[in-house]
Amino acid sequence: MLFRHDMLLCRDRDKGCAGRRWNLGVRPTVDSLTRSEAFEDKSVMRLAIIHKVIPIVALICALAASATHAEVRIISSPGGQVGPFLDLFERVRASGERVVIDGPCLSACTLVLSMVPSERICVTRRAVLGFHAARSMDRRGRLYAEPEASDLVLQAYPAGVRNWIVRRGGLTSRLLLLRGRELAALYPSCR
Numbered sequence: 001m002l003f004r005h006d007m008l009l010c011r012d013r014d015k016g017c018a019g020r021r022w023n024l025g026v027r028p029t030v031d032s033l034t035r036s037e038a039f040e041d042k043s044v045m046r047l048a049i050i051h052k053v054i055p056i057v058a059l060i061c062a063l064a065a066s067a068t069h070a071e072v073r074i075i076s077s078p079g080g081q082v083g084p085f086l087d088l089f090e091r092v093r094a095s096g097e098r099v100v101i102d103g104p105c106l107s108a109c110t111l112v113l114s115m116v117p118s119e120r121i122c123v124t125r126r127a128v129l130g131f132h133a134a135r136s137m138d139r140r141g142r143l144y145a146e147p148e149a150s151d152l153v154l155q156a157y158p159a160g161v162r163n164w165i166v167r168r169g170g171l172t173s174r175l176l177l178l179r180g181r182e183l184a185a186l187y188p189s190c191r
Contacts, residue, residue: 071098079107079130089115098122100190106130106175114156122190129161129178133171145173160186 072092079085085108092099093116102124105112110129112121134149150171154162161178164186168176178186 070095071100073100073102074105074109074112076103077105077109079109082108082111082134085109085111086115092116096120100124101127101129101187102190104128104130107132111153111156113158113161114153118158118187121187123183123187124190127179127183127187129183131165131171131176131178133173135173158186 089112092112097120099112099116099121100123101112101121103126105127107130110131113129134146134153135143136146136149137143154165154171157165164178164182165171165176
């Protein structure tokens, strides 16, 4: 999966469980026990109640946390067709979610920079943005340049990114990688 919606139940501000995620996968149940067997063993009954309540509490916490701390984390994206990225980033922009770039975001993935407001984008030390000229594929699978589309994309990027690309010769078939200090000068570090 290229994009992951991180739904942390325990946020950094929660001192007791910073960074831990809940795993609501397979858990023991008492469904196979008869009612009388379950009542005879109170520890089994307590276990059943706990395992019925925890997912409900976790879901409520997740909904509350996602409303105030929702984020989209880009871990690794090689890019792809432009259409799905435009649709995704339009939904992200409308949702108000923050975007954390936490790994390679290449090609069409970089359209996030032109779709989501800059103040809602942050980068980690692992972030790498990769830019190249727009291209299309014909029915025989041959790639060809799309100079008009490349110009439109370049103009849609924020000024700092656009200037960085232009200083390196513009959008060409060669992949330009923006990372490290140069990227940190354009986007804030994630907290």
